[in-house]
Amino acid sequence: MALHKLLVDDFYDDTYKLIAIHCGLEDYRLAYLLNQSLGLNLKRKSDDLDFEYMKSSYSIFEWNNASEYVTWNLVSNVCKKEEDSLYSTGLFQAEEKVIKTFNLVPEYKTVDYFIKISEEIQNINEKLILNKLQHIPQIVTSYSVNPSKVKSKDHLIF
Numbered sequence: 633m634a635l636h637k638l639l640v641d642d643f644y645d646d647t648y649k650l651i652a653i654h655c656g657l658e659d660y661r662l663a664y665l666l667n668q669s670l671g672l673n674l675k676r677k678s679d680d681l682d683f684e685y686m687k688s689s690y691s692i693f694e695w696n697n698a699s700e701y702v703t704w705n706l707v708s709n710v711c712k713k714e715e716d717s718l719y720s721t722g723l724f725q726a727e728e729k730v731i732k733t734f735n736l737v738p739e740y741k742t743v744d745y746f747i748k749i750s751e752e753i754q755n756i757n758e759k760l761i762l763n764k765l766q767h768i769p770q771i772v773t774s775y776s777v778n779p780s781k782v783k784s785k786d787h788l789i790f
Contacts, residue, residue: 649749688734701752
């Protein structure tokens with residue numbers, strides 16, 4: 633009897649485009665601006681991306697363009713959580729609130745958001761998208777990221 637072995641890499645498909653965005657906007661405001669300038673229809677998903685082992689959650693917006701076979705995702709790369717921290721000062725212990733920052737893709741700590749474009753037919757012009765993003769005044773910068781160079785690409789499977 634033949635033995636078949638399945639690897640996790642067999643199910644992972646990195647044929648998507650990834651764009652990093654640096655800006656100080658709230659997620660809903662950025663989604664609105666992207667909808668206006670790129671002609672998208674991004675809507676917030678009912679559930680955020682939750683990672684139990686990282687104790688973090690990231691907002692995600694999605695639009696499935698069925699006519700062009702393209703799925704657009706806007707996902708936050710930053711999660712800030714307030715946690716209690718105990719420290720001692722000699723005889724006494726004190727409790728203090730500490731804000732911890734977690735990143736969805738830790739290799740890109742300075743990136744605020746990612747746009748993930750998954751397409752069946754390779755017809756999206758990435759340079760045109762980047763050009764339109766540069767014309768949004770609230771976006772500081774945006775650039776393309778090679779998905780195969782991302783170490784934590786398993787976090788980008790939605």
